[in-house]
Amino acid sequence: MSQLPLRAQLASALGRTAATLSRATGRGDGSVIGGRVGLMLEPDLLRQLAADRRLALVSATNGKTTTTRLIASALRQLGEVATNAFGANMPAGHVSALSSAKDAPYAVLEVDEKYLPEVLDTTQAGVVCLMNLSRDQMDRAAEIWLLAQKWRRALASRPTLVIANCDDPLVAWAASGAARVSWVAAGQRWREDSWCCPECGGPLDRKGADWACRECAFRRPTPSWVLDGEDVIDPRGQRWRLDLQLPGQANRANGAIALATVAAFGLEPGHALLGLREVTSVAGRYTTVERDGRSLRLLLAKNPAGWLEAFDVSDPALPIILSVNAQGPDGRDTSWLWDVDYRILMGRPVLVTGERRRDLALRLYVAGVPFQLCDSFGQAVAVLPPGRIDVIANYTAFQQIRTEFGRAE
Template structure:
């Protein structure tokens, strides 16, 4: 790699020192503060750190962190990989990740949907992976159609190779201006944000996995990669049993996206797939933690689409603890709770906690789901009989629970 200019070297070194100090003092994992310090000293540091690396940017409403982890695991077969493993997905986090692995020839960066155009322009990444778009933090990000439109403008005329989920009409529309696209049929369980054509506003007709506009020519592209339940079909028609340890349909979709990205980097399925099968947990997601004879499995759900996937993974025979906050990273507006079908929880022992437990309690009451209200997660866990329990929490509530168990990974 090209030697960094002296100012950039100094900014990168001081950023790494700040990150180390943050970890040593228990203030955080250093994945944000290090980048902020570096950018303060050298505003163009991200561009300089990205130079001469092969980069993949991973963006979506849901599944960014998991897919980033899967792609990173695969590319380690080729060499050292710089990545923002803990989900710090804005420029400060990217700077911190690239600074920590300054000699890595490869980089896999999770990118917030809103920041994707800026990060792509700054880094000149050769690969972009786009998986899904659905309502999330409307008070911060705005309408998702606007995000898809920003993606279209950012990708137009770029030499970037895009890996895109053609089962999501908004993702398809956002990716369709790119000069080179590999289409992946990764599935789309949540469809409530894509019944209208993003091209003309007309109605979309859906038949099984296919879709098309009834009023214009916008329709689902022919995929090169397909997810068929537990099997991936690659562009040559060869079928591969996924057999990954991460649970649920959403993670199988993440895995096929990761395999498509890996192949763009020159890594065939037979070398990438074994590394994907080694991943058991991602930044605490799907981890099981133990306390006083109780085994709690931690599931993250930040928006209606995420809750739908979490319900798919959870065990309907187990009691369940739900925790919701509304801090800055979560979005202050909790009206999205009314878009989630909580009726699926009827018949299970349900325990509700978190800073916005009363908002969630009202939603459950309207859905006629009996529940027990708890002041803290510890109180809710202590009320469980010995054995297993599922826990679903949104972002900051999830991080608080992780902290109680030493940020288990």
Template sequence: MSHLPLRAQVASALGRTAATLSRMTGQGDGSVIGGRVGLVLEPELLSILARNRKLVLVSATNGKTTTTRLIASALAELGDVATNAFGANMPAGHVSALSQNKHAPNGVLEVDEKYLPEVLDKTRAEFVCLMNLSRDQMDRSAEIWLLAKKWRTAVQGSSTHVIANCDDPLVTWGASSADRVTWVAAGQRWKEDSWCCPECGGPLDRKDADWACRECPLRRPQPQWVLDGDAVIDPYGQRWPLRIQLPGLANRANAAMALAVAALYGVSPDRALPRLAEVKSVAGRYTMVERNGRQARLLLAKNPAGWLEAFDVTDPSLPVILSVNAQVPDGRDTSWLWDVDYRILAGRPVFVTGERRLDLALRLYVAGVPFQLMDGFEQALAVVPPGRVDVIANYTAFQQIRAEFGRAV
């Protein structure tokens, strides 16, 4: 820290102290409060801490925490990596991450979609990884077309190298203004937010993975990296089997993005893949916890696209507990529940809990899915027969469940 100005040194040290006290008193993991304290004392602390570091920023509606973890694991081949592993993805969390690992020359930071332009401007990151955009917290972030436009403005004229998912038209439009873009065909199963061209508003024609605007030149770019089933094909045509422990197609897409970023950073797939295979869970996601003979697997789903991916990894033979809140971090508006096709749960024992359990119960009733309404997660878990159970929860509901098990990671 000696290379930092004195004011920044003091701000960073006091921020770390605040974070430590937060952890010691059980108030949280300290990944936000430490950064807030530091930024009050030195408003430019993020820019100062980012100097002389090689950084990757990771942003998306879904999968950014997992992809950040995968990239950080791959870059560990090069030495220490500063990262916000627990998902504190706004500037205060970034300050905490860089301050806590003050000597790490490399950093991988998950960034909230809304804050990406500000964080890129502050950090001058060398790489930006953009994966997907879909409706999420509309009361806070507004229409996702506006987010894509902000991304497009942020990377235009920037020296950063963008790694982007070319299967998502909104991401493609947002990234295409950058001078340097590496395109990854990582897939896009949720298409309900991108049937219209973000450039001109015309209809998008889709055929298999390809897409093109019917009324302007915008179309899917030719990818350099391709997710192909259980493998990734690199720019040289070499096929790399993905042997990761994280389940589902979405995580194979996350791994494909991580491999592309790592390769540009200087870590080849043969060195990165073993690192990716070590990751079993991410900030509680996919963790198996046990209580009174029940083994519960925790899955996070914050929006319609996320629920689609969560359904992909659940076991149809198991009961499922669904928990939905609508606190500030979730977004107050639960109308998105009506965009999720819950009929896939028909035939399974379904238990509904969370602060907005009545909203979810009405949605299931209309979908014709039988369920049992529970007052809380503990009650739901107690009613489930001994054995395995899947748990799907949105953000604050997920964190509450994690807290009941000691914030399992």
């Protein structure tokens, strides 16, 4: 790392102080306020902090926090890594992450989908990972085809290496204009947002994992990396068993993307897997917490695609608590609940809580899924007998539960 200009050093130091005070006073983890203070004093701070680092940006609708953690864990075998481990994925969070590890030669930053063009332009990152695009926070997020178009424009003619999921047509279209792309067949279980060709609007024909437009030449690129069950096949045809401690198909997809990304930094899959297998929980996701003889596993689901993956991880033999809010970070429009097929919960004890529990209760009623409505999360836990319980919550509901249990990692 080159020496920062004096103004940037001062801005970075004051930002770290603000972050420390935020943590000490219990106002938060400091990952946003520290960056805001730094950027107020030096608006160009993100560019200066990113200079001379080997930097990867990770963006998607779902899985970017987990994939960022996996990549960072693997890269630590090469040296210190700066990363926004708790999901503060806008420029203020990026500044905080880079300031807190100002001498780290490597950086892995999760980036909000809308901010990716801006952050890429500012940081000149050498690697960008694109995993999936689906509907999310519909009252305030850009329409996903517009996001794909912005990604495509941002990547055009750049020397950046793009690691992209070729199984998602929107991601493939966004990445196809880049100068260098490493395609990964990471899978796409949620397909309701990609039945039409982003190039011409025609219908996409699908056969297994393959897809192609019926009316133009746009089709699934040929992958270099392939997720095949529990294994990842690398560009040389060698198989690598993932054996991640994180559960589910979605995390195996995240692991495949992570392996392809760290390979761009020169780390072989056999060595990278050692780091990937160390990750057991990500900002509270998949953590098990205890209360009064009950073991509660915490799962996060923010949108229809995320609920599909949470159901995949959830144990159908266990009772389940569902909690939904509609605060600013969640999006205030809960109409997305009607895109989730809750019939998979049939036969399980289902308890419903959260600020928008009645919205969810109506959706379950229409789906024919029996449930019990609870005024609070604590009440829902108390209703169930001792034993194992799954919990699925959207973003702010999840954070409230984490806080109640001491923000388990």
